[in-house]
Amino acid sequence: MKPASFEMSRPESLEEATRLLADNHDTARLIAGGQSLVPLLNFRLATPGILIDLNRVAGLAGIRREGAALHIKAMTRQQELIDDPLVSALRLYWPKPGVRSAISRPAAAAPSAAALPKPIRPPNFRSPR
């Protein structure tokens, strides 16, 4: 097994997830699509004590239009974005994502810093150190 040992929790509500995060804030990492975090775990560049898996938390994914803005929730898969009619109408250039990649991916880890078209990078996006 490549990653170091960790505990895994798979909360089903936002309340449960945030409570787990608050209780373990010094050792926890959130896992969404895992397309960036899992390689870091495999190389042991990340060695969290507990992984909080967001894949079962209801209500974290979805795309909706509000006036001129698109609201894209953080667990929306990049593939869902590409397939979405509202998004494809914008005619953005897409690098190839992983099917499981969540939209939050570039904010979470370094390897894919430029993997999203600029207009829909998350507001907390920052270049890796």
Added chain:
Amino acid sequence: MKVRCRVNNEEAVADVEPRLLLSDFIRHELRLTGTNVGCEMGVCGACTVIVDGNPVRSCLMFAVQADGCVVRTVESLAGEGPLNALQVAFQEHHALQCGYCTPGILMTLQALLDRGALPSTETAIREVLSGNICRCTGYQNIVDAVLAIAQ
């Protein structure tokens, strides 16, 4: 940690460490060695399996995350019977040489076939294959095999 899922139409139940990757679970615990592991960082696509209808990199998912899911590996395509249409097309068009990438490519394409989304133009086929790296064929014969299926 308990994982219970359906793999190739059979119930799989195991108690595993959370850090066990789905690829290693499939190969080492279930002994389904048709799924190959290449780069182990999500780039090459060799370990692609179908989870709940979507093609996913099994090296970037933990076994416990497949709890409650339906998983298909390359072994499910033919089972004990003859090769399925996709496999026959690969054979007829010589779409593989060493074969290491082939299970991942087949599962990527099978997921699209299952949802009726297999493209029929060469450009679109190359696009859907872009997540799977092949170091032998130069891709042309793979594209030819998919074109034959799509038409």
